[in-house]
Amino acid sequence: MLAMRGIHKSFDGTQALRGVDFSANRGEVHAIVGENGAGKSTLMKILSGAIARDVGEIMLDGAPADVSTPFAAHRLGIRAVYQEFSLVPHLTVAENILLGQMPPSRVPGCVDWNEAHRRAEEILHTIGFVGIDVRSVVRRLSVSHQQMVEIAKAAAVRPTIMILDEPSAVLSQEELNRLFALVRQLKQEGTLVLYISHRLDEVYEIADRITVLKDGQLVGTVQPLTADQGQLIRMMVGRSLGEIFPSRQPPCDEVALEVKGLGREGSFSDVSFSLHRGEVLGMSGLVGSGRTQVVRCIFGADPSDRGELFLNGQRVHPRSPREAVNEGIALLTEDRKRDGLVLICSIRDNASLASFEWLSRWGVIHRRRQAAEVQQKVKELDIRPPMIDRLARQLSGGNQQKLVLAKWLMTRARVLILDEPTRGVDVATKVAIYQLISDLAADGIGILLVSSELPEILGLSDRALVMREGRVVAEFTRAEASEEKLLAAAAGVRQ
Amino acid sequence: MTSELAPRPSTPAQAQGRLQARLLGKAGALGRRRWVDYAFIGAFLLLLVITATVSDVFFTQRNLSNLGRQAVTNGLLSLGMLVVVLTGGIDLSVGSVVALAAIMVSGLSKGGMPLLLAILICLVVGAVAGAVNGLFIARFKLQPFIVTLATMGAIRGLVFVYSDTPITPTDPAFRAVLGAGFVGPFPVSALIMLACYPIVWFFINRARAGRAIVAIGGNEEAVRLAGINVSWHILLAYMISGLFSALAGVMLASRLGIAQPSVGSGFELDAIAAVVIGGAALGGGGGGGSVFGTLAGVLALGMIDNLLNLFNVQSYYQQIFKGLIILVAVLWRRKQ
Numbered sequence: 039m040l041a042m043r044g045i046h047k048s049f050d051g052t053q054a055l056r057g058v059d060f061s062a063n064r065g066e067v068h069a070i071v072g073e074n075g076a077g078k079s080t081l082m083k084i085l086s087g088a089i090a091r092d093v094g095e096i097m098l099d100g101a102p103a104d105v106s107t108p109f110a111a112h113r114l115g116i117r118a119v120y121q122e123f124s125l126v127p128h129l130t131v132a133e134n135i136l137l138g139q140m141p142p143s144r145v146p147g148c149v150d151w152n153e154a155h156r157r158a159e160e161i162l163h164t165i166g167f168v169g170i171d172v173r174s175v176v177r178r179l180s181v182s183h184q185q186m187v188e189i190a191k192a193a194a195v196r197p198t199i200m201i202l203d204e205p206s207a208v209l210s211q212e213e214l215n216r217l218f219a220l221v222r223q224l225k226q227e228g229t230l231v232l233y234i235s236h237r238l239d240e241v242y243e244i245a246d247r248i249t250v251l252k253d254g255q256l257v258g259t260v261q262p263l264t265a266d267q268g269q270l271i272r273m274m275v276g277r278s279l280g281e282i283f284p285s286r287q288p289p290c291d292e293v294a295l296e297v298k299g300l301g302r303e304g305s306f307s308d309v310s311f312s313l314h315r316g317e318v319l320g321m322s323g324l325v326g327s328g329r330t331q332v333v334r335c336i337f338g339a340d341p342s343d344r345g346e347l348f349l350n351g352q353r354v355h356p357r358s359p360r361e362a363v364n365e366g367i368a369l370l371t372e373d374r375k376r377d378g379l380v381l382i383c384s385i386r387d388n389a390s391l392a393s394f395e396w397l398s399r400w401g402v403i404h405r406r407r408q409a410a411e412v413q414q415k416v417k418e419l420d421i422r423p424p425m426i427d428r429l430a431r432q433l434s435g436g437n438q439q440k441l442v443l444a445k446w447l448m449t450r451a452r453v454l455i456l457d458e459p460t461r462g463v464d465v466a467t468k469v470a471i472y473q474l475i476s477d478l479a480a481d482g483i484g485i486l487l488v489s490s491e492l493p494e495i496l497g498l499s500d501r502a503l504v505m506r507e508g509r510v511v512a513e514f515t516r517a518e519a520s521e522e523k524l525l526a527a528a529a530g531v532r533q
Numbered sequence: 534m535t536s537e538l539a540p541r542p543s544t545p546a547q548a549q550g551r552l553q554a555r556l557l558g559k560a561g562a563l564g565r566r567r568w569v570d571y572a573f574i575g576a577f578l579l580l581l582v583i584t585a586t587v588s589d590v591f592f593t594q595r596n597l598s599n600l601g602r603q604a605v606t607n608g609l610l611s612l613g614m615l616v617v618v619l620t621g622g623i624d625l626s627v628g629s630v631v632a633l634a635a636i637m638v639s640g641l642s643k644g645g646m647p648l649l650l651a652i653l654i655c656l657v658v659g660a661v662a663g664a665v666n667g668l669f670i671a672r673f674k675l676q677p678f679i680v681t682l683a684t685m686g687a688i689r690g691l692v693f694v695y696s697d698t699p700i701t702p703t704d705p706a707f708r709a710v711l712g713a714g715f716v717g718p719f720p721v722s723a724l725i726m727l728a729c730y731p732i733v734w735f736f737i738n739r740a741r742a743g744r745a746i747v748a749i750g751g752n753e754e755a756v757r758l759a760g761i762n763v764s765w766h767i768l769l770a771y772m773i774s775g776l777f778s779a780l781a782g783v784m785l786a787s788r789l790g791i792a793q794p795s796v797g798s799g800f801e802l803d804a805i806a807a808v809v810i811g812g813a814a815l816g817g818g819g820g821g822g823s824v825f826g827t828l829a830g831v832l833a834l835g836m837i838d839n840l841l842n843l844f845n846v847q848s849y850y851q852q853i854f855k856g857l858i859i860l861v862a863v864l865w866r867r868k869q
Contacts, residue, residue, distance in 0.1 A: 337758075339757075339758055358757075358760075358762075359757055359758050359759070359760045360760040360761065360762055361760075362760065363759070363760030364760065369758065371758060376752075376754065376755075377752070377754040377755050377758055378755055378758075379752065379755055380748045380751035380752040380755050380756065381751060381752065382750075382751040383747065383748050383751050387744055387747070387748060391748060391755070391756065391759040391761070392759040392760050392761075394741045394744065394745065394761065395741070397741075398740075398741040401740050401741050401742060402739055402740050402741065403739055403740065403741055403744060405739065445759065449760075
């Protein structure tokens with residue numbers, strides 16, 4: 039039904055796609071996988087009219103398809119949900135879903151709000167997304183709910199081709215299940231669903247066929263039943279990865295950070311745990327369980343109402359990130375574009391942002407020392423291209439994530455809090471970050487690892503905490519922990 | 534011939550790859566230089582050439598030094614404005630601070646205060662006015678546009694309370710040295726203004742606080758979470774703007790030899806224009822703003838004023854023309 043032939047695309051002289059021949063059928067869930075920069079998103083954006091191809095043809099049901107603009111693609115029933123949201127943040131959910139097709143009221147030029155809300159609710163309901171108030175302003179929704187609204191908006195028009203670019207990155211397991219139900223429903227109705235994801239487990243669960251892209255070329259298309267994950271990873275990275283998770287050394291007994299009875303009205307309460315030097319303490323739980331709020335309070339980014347913190351046995355009370363940084367605590371936030379990076383600034387500035395103080399004398403930055411330190415970190419983390427005057431926004435997602443890590447490593451923090459450190463990065467970068475976490479722990483740094491990816495928690499942590507509804511509900515040692523146990527605790531299921 | 538030039542024969546693809554790598558490397562080294570900047574410099578030079586051929590008065594020492602002296606006020610205001618715009622803000626109160634400093638320096642020196650002390654007090658007052666702006670913006674999180682619009686009115690009122698009639702400064706040194714003094718062929722006031730540019734360049738590009746200010750304009754939350762005191766740096770930016778506005782007011786009084794309480798209204802527009810022509814993006818993070826781009830903007834605007842004066846174009850038409858130039862400059866950059 040869909041056939042893309044000989045697609046070429048280059049950006050500023052870099053070949054993003056070189057002669058891709060891709061085809062897919064109606065009523066199929068077709069996954070597209072590959073490392074960051076393999077060309078998945080570019081291919082999808084060409085199909086949805088967001089960018090123009092250089093060479094190549096696109097056929098839909100045997101006829102050439104006009105996808106020169108998003109509008110043209112919409113008319114053909116092609117809808118896309120990208121990683122970057124296209125919602126209007128200060129409008130309500132209903133307005134966003136019905137954008138451009140608000141029901142008019144009898145008074146000319148006005149909107150029939152009751153009808154609008156009813157219709158939006160109906161749309162959310164038929165696709166199985168409940169629990170989102172259509173009257174609330176999108177800006178106030180959690181990232182995962184925003185993602186659901188985005189998907190609802192695209193699915194509402196019953197598209198012929200639905201493109202989902204990394205939809206699960208911000209969704210919890212439960213939301214993911216709802217998304218899958220929706221995908222299956224669309225498939226039944228004859229929609230072609232193109233599904234991009236880094237999470238291979240998901241791909242295996244939902245996809246009928248899997249196409250692998252690498253360096254802008256199509257490596258092959260396989261069926262989940264005949265190719266296992268190892269084979270797929272080899273196709274993606276062109277080599278066998280061996281062990282994804284590095285081996286770990288046991289942590290010391292010395293406590294680096296102790297949290298006692300920490301609480302914040304309305305988001306979490308009575309959170310207590312200790313983090314040892316050289317330990318990786320996993321923190322898992324569904325999106326919205328309060329994990330991010332807890333670490334933000336520890337870091338002083340948000341105020342806490344009660345509870346105490348001890349750093350190396352000393353009581354501390356960071357009231358701002360500044361105080362936390364001075365105490366040797368670092369927090370890698372979950373959304374690098376929103377609050378991790380200054381995209382208009384260089385690698386140099388971004389990497390040293392949290393270290394200006396010790397890099398300067400009398401308020402003037404020691405340029406040579408700064409360059410040396412940044413270059414060192416760029417080399418250690420293998421940030422590419424290794425040019426420190428490049429702007430952060432010119433880097434790929436994986437390299438941006440490494441840059442945020444570099445910023446915190448430069449502060450020489452003794453307690454490192456990582457909130458979703460591998461969100462939206464490619465497999466190779468993931469492996470590099472896992473190795474880094476292991477190395478840092480071996481150097482005696484205490485690491486609190488917040489992650490939605492259970493394999494990550496299981497593969498790296500010495501102990502794992504589970505949060506649910508603002509409380510720590512379970513703790514497992516490395517030996518005890520399993521995906522089933524963590525999930526059951528997170529969802530509140532008794533075993 | 535080609536084989537002599539190339540070190541050794543290679544496939545077109547390899548050669549292209551190398552060329553790409555070299556070009557990308559260049560782009561990285563040059564950082565933010567874009568072709569618009571060169572185009573802008575080109576247009577500037579073209580304007581100069583046209584002027585030289587059309588007018589025989591322009592390239593006289595007298596006219597050039599006039600141009601330099603007239604550009605002093607906007608040159609100083611634009612520097613302060615640039616620092617504020619880099620944080621993602623705007624300062625509309627600069628014109629009123631100019632008037633306040635002008636009238637105070639005249640009034641204080643007329644009352645018998647030593648000139649240097651009077652100037653110093655004016656500079657402090659300017660910085661304090663900036664601090665008030667900064668306090669409301671950084672501490673109480675109000676919109677910079679609204680806050681500085683309010684202080685623009687309030688400070689203007691304060692000026693009229695201080696004196697609703699023009700004051701003539703009496704100290705002869707004030708006019709003779711600052712206003713009309715020369716070092717060789719160069720006016721003292723223009724030299725002072727020009728000297729401020731490398732200082733601010735150093736502050737923005739080398740000082741810890743300057744880098745923090747630039748980063749705040751890009752992503753305030755990321756900077757806060759990096760352990761930097763965002764409020765203080767925003768406050769500092771507005772204080773710098775207030776300081777330069779006050780300095781501009783002092784220089785203006787010394788050039789005119791009289792301080793009107795109504796002086797300086799509308800000056801904020803020229804300053805914003807210079808900063809924008811210089812490449813800064815207003816609102817949403819002043820990315821791209823550069824010190825020397827701003828200087829080019831100041832000189833270009835000054836030159837346009839000067840030229841239109843030489844050709845006896847009425848000042849109303851001058852305003853229309855300047856407005857158009859700003860729109861074209863911004864549009865041109867947006868095309869990128």
